[in-house]
Structure formats: C-alpha cells, structure tokens
Amino acid sequence: MAELESEIRRAFGRRLAAIPASPDLGRRLSAAAGMRRPPRRAWQAVAVSAGLLLVGAVTFSVILARHGQTGPGVTVGAPATPTASLTTQSSASSSPRTSAAPIPGIHATGDAEFVGCKVTSRKDVYGNPIWYCPLAPHGYHYWEPPADCCGDWRAVEP
C-alpha cells in the first residue's frame, strides 16, 4: 500500500514534469489581473456607498429647499395687527397680477393662515400666480385673491 502511494506520488511528479507550465504564465496572469481593478474590502464598498448616499441626500434636500423658495423679496410680511384694508386697493383691478410685490390688504381678513404667504412660480390657467401659505390648514396653496377679495381665498391642490 505504502509502495503504491509513493509510486503514485512519483507518477504525478513525472506527469507534471512532462507538461510544465509556460515560463511566462505567472507574468501573464499578473498582467491580466492588473488590467482589472484590485478587489476592495467590504468596508470600502460600504463607505463609498454611504458617501454617495450622503451626497445624494444633501443634493436632494438643497434642490427641495430651493424649489420651495420663491423669488427674492416676495415674502409677505406679517404685521402684528391687521392694519391695511382691501378696500384701499383699486377695486377695478381684476386683471391677472404678475407682480411679486406683497399684496396690500392680504392681512385684512386677520386670518392667521395667511401669515407668511409667498408667491410661487406656479400660475393658474389665467396666469395668476399661486401663493404658498405655510400656515394655511389645507393644502397651503391658494389662488391669488382678486383685488376686491375680502380674503376668502380658494384653496388649490398642493
């Protein structure tokens, strides 16, 4: 038994000596492996993924914040007490408004939901800008009130 085992060992030695590997096999393999990217450890892959996710989340939040904002100087101020009156505005003016200036009389109703309203870039079918009111209870978006509006704005979908 032991003799056969040693014979087998020698036989395999002869076989391998009869078919030697090419001398440049190692170099070829090294070159082929060099053309591929070296393997990364799992924690490196996790770190790269986490970094990409973080960058994506920051980018998304910045885009979201910018989208929610309106043009400069369009925030309607919130006076402590309603002082102006809608009647002070021209009652004949019923054409669509395009100005981003605060609407006089917006606080005339005294409704708290109109505090901090800002005009957005959205328009209704008539070209009137749509306003964003963060304190409004339903939808936060309103049509711009007509000039003679008493403050009873109609809510639109957010």
Add this chain to the structure above:
Amino acid sequence: MSAVRGTPAFDDVIGPLISRGYALAVTMLNDRSAAEDAVQDASLKAWQKLPSLRDRSAIEPWFLSIVANQCRSMRRTRWWSVLKVSHLYDKAPTRDRHPDALDLDRALDRLGPEERLVLLLHFYMDMTFEQVANIAGISMTAARSRIYRALDRLRADLEPREALDHGRA
C-alpha cells in the same frame, strides 16, 4: 509587486498558488494550454472574489477549488467533448522510464479526472481527507471512498502485468 494603499497585490496573494493550481488543472485536463486557460480564469475569479474570503489561511484549498470548478466547466463545454485530447504519455518519450512506471502512468490516465484529482490532492499535495473533500466539492466520506476506489482501480489495472511478470520469473 507590493501592496498599494493596503490593497493586496496579485503576485503576493495568488502568485504562490499558481504552480499548484496548474498541477491540479493539468491533472484534470491532461492538456497544457487548456490547463493554463483554466488557471488564468480561476486566478482572475479568485482575485475578484478575494474580499469575500474570510479565512486567509485557507486560501490554498479555496483557490484550488476554484481551479477544479473551472476545469469541470471547461470539460462540460461542447468543444471539449468533441475534441480528441492527445494522450499525454503517448507523445512523451518513454525510453528513460521503467516499464512499471509506464504502466502506472497509463493506469492513471485511464482514471477519470475526478479520481485523478483526489489522488493528486491526497498523495501528491499531502492534503487531508477534509481538504480533499472541500476542493472536490464532496463530503469527507465521499472523498475517502473515492480515493480508495481509485486506488483499487489502479491496483486492478496493474495486477495483470504483475501476475505476468511473476509467471515469467
């Protein structure tokens, strides 16, 4: 080649295993170019899968199992089944070899590739039954029985000649 930024270098990790991988492949395939192709494909696969290897001390059986799988894949391809593989020792010079050695070489050739594989691993590479089982992808019991079965076949193949020699003596 040295490691770069903590990344292991191919020559340091896979390089020392290539000669044994080639020995395994040429034992299973009996063809130099096919064996080199198998080792090359297996080396690249191992290089890519290296981060998934938890126990670096077990890298040799792990690498050899990849080479063995690659050899099996190559043997399964259609071109291999229709290709007439040249018989190794029909071409090799035989004048310097003892007739008994020649018989054993031919008897080994008559074994199947999986039987040659377990004999190589156990008797030439001095691997345990457990390591042989891991590389061959079988249970330890199956590895042990495969080795003994291959030995029985070798003995049976060699016995007629021995009996003839004894008869002549």
